[in-house]
Amino acid sequence: MAVDTERTTPGTPRAPRRTGGLRHRLAERGVDRVLLLLVPALLVVILLFLYPMMYGVGLSLQPQKGGGMLANYRAFFDDPYQRDTIWKTLRLALPAALINVGVSVPIAYRLRGRFRGRRALTAILVLPVTLGTVLVADGLLRYLGPKGWFNRILLDLGLVDQPVRLIYNYWGVLFSLIITGFPFAFLLVLAYMSGIDPTLERAAATLGAGPWQRMRRILLPLLAPGLATTFVLAFVLAFSVFPSANLVGEPADETRVMAIAAYQSAFEKYDYSMASTIAVLMGAFELLVISVTLLVRGRLYTGPSAGGKGA
Amino acid sequence: MTPETVMAGERRAAFDHLRLEGVTRRFGSAVALSELDLRIEGGEFLALLGPSGCGKSTALNCLAGLLPLSAGSIWLDGERIDGLPPERRGFGMVFQNYALFPHLSVRRNVAFGLSVRRVGKAEIRRRVDEALALVELTEHAGKLPGQLSGGQQQRVAIARAVVLRPRLVLMDEPLSNLDAKLRVQMRTEIRRMHQDLGLTTVYVTHDQEEALALADRLVVLRAGKVEQIGTPEEVYTYPSSTYIAGFMGYRNLLGLPAVTTENGRVVVGEGAFRLTGVPQERVSGPRAVAAVRPEDFRRAGPGDRNTLDVRVEVSEFHGREVAAEGVTEGGHVIHFRLPERVAPGERIELAVPVERVLVFAGTGAGTRAGTGARTGEAAGPADAAGPEEA
Numbered sequence: 211m212a213v214d215t216e217r218t219t220p221g222t223p224r225a226p227r228r229t230g231g232l233r234h235r236l237a238e239r240g241v242d243r244v245l246l247l248l249v250p251a252l253l254v255v256i257l258l259f260l261y262p263m264m265y266g267v268g269l270s271l272q273p274q275k276g277g278g279m280l281a282n283y284r285a286f287f288d289d290p291y292q293r294d295t296i297w298k299t300l301r302l303a304l305p306a307a308l309i310n311v312g313v314s315v316p317i318a319y320r321l322r323g324r325f326r327g328r329r330a331l332t333a334i335l336v337l338p339v340t341l342g343t344v345l346v347a348d349g350l351l352r353y354l355g356p357k358g359w360f361n362r363i364l365l366d367l368g369l370v371d372q373p374v375r376l377i378y379n380y381w382g383v384l385f386s387l388i389i390t391g392f393p394f395a396f397l398l399v400l401a402y403m404s405g406i407d408p409t410l411e412r413a414a415a416t417l418g419a420g421p422w423q424r425m426r427r428i429l430l431p432l433l434a435p436g437l438a439t440t441f442v443l444a445f446v447l448a449f450s451v452f453p454s455a456n457l458v459g460e461p462a463d464e465t466r467v468m469a470i471a472a473y474q475s476a477f478e479k480y481d482y483s484m485a486s487t488i489a490v491l492m493g494a495f496e497l498l499v500i501s502v503t504l505l506v507r508g509r510l511y512t513g514p515s516a517g518g519k520g521a
Numbered sequence: 522m523t524p525e526t527v528m529a530g531e532r533r534a535a536f537d538h539l540r541l542e543g544v545t546r547r548f549g550s551a552v553a554l555s556e557l558d559l560r561i562e563g564g565e566f567l568a569l570l571g572p573s574g575c576g577k578s579t580a581l582n583c584l585a586g587l588l589p590l591s592a593g594s595i596w597l598d599g600e601r602i603d604g605l606p607p608e609r610r611g612f613g614m615v616f617q618n619y620a621l622f623p624h625l626s627v628r629r630n631v632a633f634g635l636s637v638r639r640v641g642k643a644e645i646r647r648r649v650d651e652a653l654a655l656v657e658l659t660e661h662a663g664k665l666p667g668q669l670s671g672g673q674q675q676r677v678a679i680a681r682a683v684v685l686r687p688r689l690v691l692m693d694e695p696l697s698n699l700d701a702k703l704r705v706q707m708r709t710e711i712r713r714m715h716q717d718l719g720l721t722t723v724y725v726t727h728d729q730e731e732a733l734a735l736a737d738r739l740v741v742l743r744a745g746k747v748e749q750i751g752t753p754e755e756v757y758t759y760p761s762s763t764y765i766a767g768f769m770g771y772r773n774l775l776g777l778p779a780v781t782t783e784n785g786r787v788v789v790g791e792g793a794f795r796l797t798g799v800p801q802e803r804v805s806g807p808r809a810v811a812a813v814r815p816e817d818f819r820r821a822g823p824g825d826r827n828t829l830d831v832r833v834e835v836s837e838f839h840g841r842e843v844a845a846e847g848v849t850e851g852g853h854v855i856h857f858r859l860p861e862r863v864a865p866g867e868r869i870e871l872a873v874p875v876e877r878v879l880v881f882a883g884t885g886a887g888t889r890a891g892t893g894a895r896t897g898e899a900a901g902p903a904d905a906a907g908p909e910e911a
């Protein structure tokens with residue numbers, strides 16, 4: 211904005227010099243006129259995102275039953291049935307995100323670079339994302355159910371006497387989160403991994419580093435910022451779990467996640483204010499995990515991941 | 522090859538010789554390196570020379586263990602090593618793009634190999650300091666590679682490889698990303714380090730000047746095959762083919778019929794144009810190629826016998842001399858150098874010593890210049906600019 215004032219006040223001899231200096235200082239920090247292009251996007255964000263959010267926060271501070279601004283929040287934390295949803299959600303979202311990112315690394319490591327059928331594989335992996343959670347949940351019910359293939363194989367092999375219960379509980383939801391979240395995490399990790407110059411590992415090898423050392427000292431440090439970003443996205447995706455918690459979980463108890471609690475408040479008790487409170491709390495917890503992750507990421511090396519100049 | 526030096530440590534080469542037997546590498550059906558037989562003596566500085574795509578990097582990567590062989594074997598003294606992974610060969614490598622670890626400081630880049638080998642902290646510190654002093658980067662030790670200039674990065678890459686006192690140092694066009702002045706400077710540094718540390722070095726380059734300046738022995742490759750092996754003097758003075766002649770600065774490769782052969786002399790020419798030279802191989806048939814370096818021509822004086830008339834077309838001032846291009850009566854383009862300026866259009870008579878005219882058997886459908894001239898000349902600049910696969 212200072213840039214414009216400089217334009218409009220060419221009369222004063224000293225002002226341009228001062229704003230000119232300011233412009234240079236701003237430019238050094240990456241602030242310049244081009245940033246004005248962000249204004250329309252910023253408006254959209256404010257209108258579509260920030261406004262409803264603030265509206266929700268406002269709503270959450272106006273409890274239906276009265277009792278002060280924070281009554282809803284107090285009620286949420288005082289009631290173990292509500293309060294426990296926090297833990298139940300984190301218990302699903304954190305392992306799901308960690309597993310999705312963790313499993314992606316070795317697989318992406320094997321599959322990076324160009325190879326035949328990479329596109330086909332990518333397409334296969336994207337499929338669960340496009341199918342959506344409901345269809346995946348449906349498939350899981352058949353596959354992991356008491357009469358599903360998985361249990362039948364286990365029974366036939368004599369590994370178990372009773373069908374293992376893998377649906378309508380915590381495990382069903384975790385499986386569902388992994389199936390829908392993994393492709394997403396994998397594709398991101400693969401992209402990050404492909405950005406790392408393969409000669410770096412070759413150099414490390416000639417310096418005496420075996421495969422494990424190369425992974426630990428070269429690949430992972432260069433990949434870490436990307437993994438942090440992927441983790442954040444995978445976590446957010448898993449944190450708002452709703453359909454699978456309902457369909458393959460135990461929504462009354464073990465997998466009563468925050469999204470379900472919010473849903474029940476809004477559409478079963480018609481307490482929109484309480485529903486907003488839970489939604490705001492969901493956002494707060496997501497923000498907490500994201501901040502911690504990004505704080506850690508900020509301490510990592512985030513520069514270029516190629517080893518030098520030239521060809 | 523093991524001179525007394527300032528650096529501490531073992532100066533004697535770590536092995537007697539390294540032997541490559543029929544080393545072959547195919548990519549699909551394309552043969553990148555074909556049946557390479559080579560013996561590298563401990564303490565030697567060997568250069569692999571050839572245009573882009575001739576298989577130099579492939580040969581180096583096979584040696585380093587970064588590429589498995591399609592056939593053949595590699596022996597270090599009595600031990601067969603081609604099955605060993607790169608981390609167990611103990612060879613140092615300097616990559617064309619340096620391949621410095623971008624997230625590690627200069628010091629930790631250089632220390633990398635030592636810390637992988639679990640060398641003690643104090644020992645690492647001492648040896649890294651020594652290596653950094655050697656490449657004059659002591660005051661940059663704390664910087665990240667991204668904060669260094671190209672030449673400095675290059676020196677870090679060298680320090681990182683030699684700090685381990687590797688049995689063999691492999692360098693893949695390490696100077697090709699530097700500007701001309703720095704390149705000459707670093708070239709001397711590399712040669713000095715090779716001598717001072719008693720290293721054995723295999724150096725890949727497409728630059729004949731670099732190879733001639735650095736190496737004890739040259740291996741010239743062409744399309745994955747060895748074309749000539751010899752000392753710089755041998756390869757420079759007696760190239761074994763027009764291909765190598767073209768590569769070694771014999772810019773004039775004149776495709777001319779052989780007229781007579783006698784007393785170890787051959788006369789080539791057409792019309793009134795005659796040139797006497799020394800046959801490098803059995804020259805027969807209507808086609809021969811006479812190879813002459815521009816700097817071997819001089820202005821003819823009284824009594825000169827091996828002469829030719831040219832009309833000057835272009836002349837470029839190069840400081841100490843003038844590089845010029847002229848055309849003979851018969852339409853042959855002649856590149857030559859003279860100490861004084863000549864004007865375009867001027868007619869002058871050039872002389873060349875008989876022993877500096879190398880005559881090769883022609884390669885069939887040669888037109889003005891032998892076919893070798895084309896490949897040879899195209900090699901230099903095209904290579905420098907072309908993209909480089911590892």
Ligand SMILES: Nc1ncnc2c1ncn2[C@@H]1O[C@H](COP(=O)(O)OP(=O)(O)O)[C@@H](O)[C@H]1O
Binds near residue numbers: 553571572
């Ligand atoms: N990974 C690869 N896949 C297929 N072809 C390759 C590969 N690497 C090298 N080549 C081919 O092998 C030949 C020799 O390559 P290279 O050894 O890199 O040449 P130079 O280093 O002499 O320029 C070239 O024709 C190149 O195209």
Ligand SMILES: [Mg+2]
Binds near residue numbers: 579909911
């Ligand atoms: Mg190469």
